[in-house]
Amino acid sequence: MQAYQYQKKGLALIFLAKKFFVLKVGDRVPTVTEMINESELSRGTIQAGLELMKADGAISTISKGHLGSFLVAQDQDKLLSYLDYRNVVCAMPLPYTKHYEGLGTGLYKAFKNQKLGLNVAYVNESVNRLEGLQRNRYDFIIVSALTADYLAEHHDVDVVGIMPEGSYVSQHVIVYKGDQDFKMRDGLRIGIDSHSLDYKLMTNKILEKHKVELVESPYNQIVQRIVAGEIDAAIWNLDEVKSKNYPLGYQMIKDPMVKRASRAAILCAKGNGFVKRVIGDYVDFKEVTAIQKQVISGEVLPEY
Structure with missing residues (x-):
């Protein structure tokens, strides 16, 4: 007792x-x-x-x-x-691109020498980050503004802040096998990872006028399945295409959703005033994105 x-x-x-x-x-x-x-x-x-x-x-x-x-x-x-630990925990995508490395570095530096520290968990797929937030494993999560809009409408989460265009990814594109003369048309097999809400939302919107076959595939298998001819195309992160020299061609997407999906957003549990205050006091979005650009250009080494 x-x-x-x-x-x-x-x-x-x-x-x-x-x-x-x-x-x-x-x-x-x-x-x-x-x-x-x-x-x-x-x-x-x-x-x-x-x-x-x-x-x-x-x-x-x-x-x-x-x-x-x-x-x-x-x-x-x-x-x-009085807190059980003197850190807040953030979940964001794995740092497999310079954009994510830069974002992680900017956030890490924002909490450096503060009264509270930052622990970062690297978690692929926004659905998994949301689940961790709902289970109180994370204090806040990083997603795209496009995903943040959707989650704020359908789940008990609050948008703490949204960063400028290009802070999450440079842009999304439609990728296909590099030696093909590609044109979007009916009958194509389009890869989609429904656990990554960005890709699900954009794929459904951009292809709504075409009768295509949506093929569920983990995000990290999309490229190899395109190369193997198992699927014809998918929406993909241009940063990753360029940095890893995949044998893919790509087309730009002309839709406002793409700009929204390029912006990083911070989400917390609905009504969590503590996290909102901490982010408001510690995180200067302009400073975070300035550091991110320096990491992308190579001026600053990643630190996260």
């Missing part, structure tokens, strides 16, 4: 630390009842956590009667000391 009470107290301190980290001096403090409803912890547990944090000097509040209580002081270092 005692161990259970300690565990609950620890959960309360983590919850309260994140809650007060987001608040600024002068903000109204949520009522105990509001915090109980949000955290699903007991009144006694929440009140004990608040008393401990005040005694430690982590926070100071003042009551203004019917107006509620307001934050008059906070010690962010002490607040963060």
Whole structure:
């Protein structure tokens, strides 16, 4: 029973630390009842956590009667000391292109010398990153703006921010066997990886006027299946085509979705004010993309 009470107290301190980290001096403090409803912890547990944090000097509040209580002081270092670990965890695509290497480097440098560190998990396919976010394995994930739009509409996630065009990939193209005179037409076998939402969304939209056969294939097998003649074409990342000298031809795609898919976006669980505050305080998107460009050009070595 005692161990259970300690565990609950620890959960309360983590919850309260994140809650007060987001608040600024002068903000109204949520009522105990509001915090109980949000955290699903007991009144006694929440009140004990608040008393401990005040005694430690982590926070100071003042009551203004019917107006509620307001934050008059906070010690962010002490607040963060209550967390079970002093890092946030991000999931992004594997760094197999200079764009992803540069993006990872920019994010890593944004958290360098900050009160919180950054751990990066490299996870292919946006569906897998979403699942990790939903299971609380990751605090935030990197996807394209196109995918972010879709996920924000269909899942309990919030878009924290969107970076400029070309920050996720330079662009997507239609790839096909290099020695072919290719033209999009009915009857083609088009490779698609439905676990990568970008490719699924773009493929369905761009090919909606053609009667083609969609062939499910893992993203990392698309090229070899085109070369082997098992499929005729697919939508692909131009950065990877150029960097790895695949024996493929490619055509540009004239659709606004392509520009949206080229922009990197950060997603967090819906209502996660802690992550939004951390990203807002630590991550300057202009600085991240500037570092990314330096990595792509070779001026800066990747660091992630």
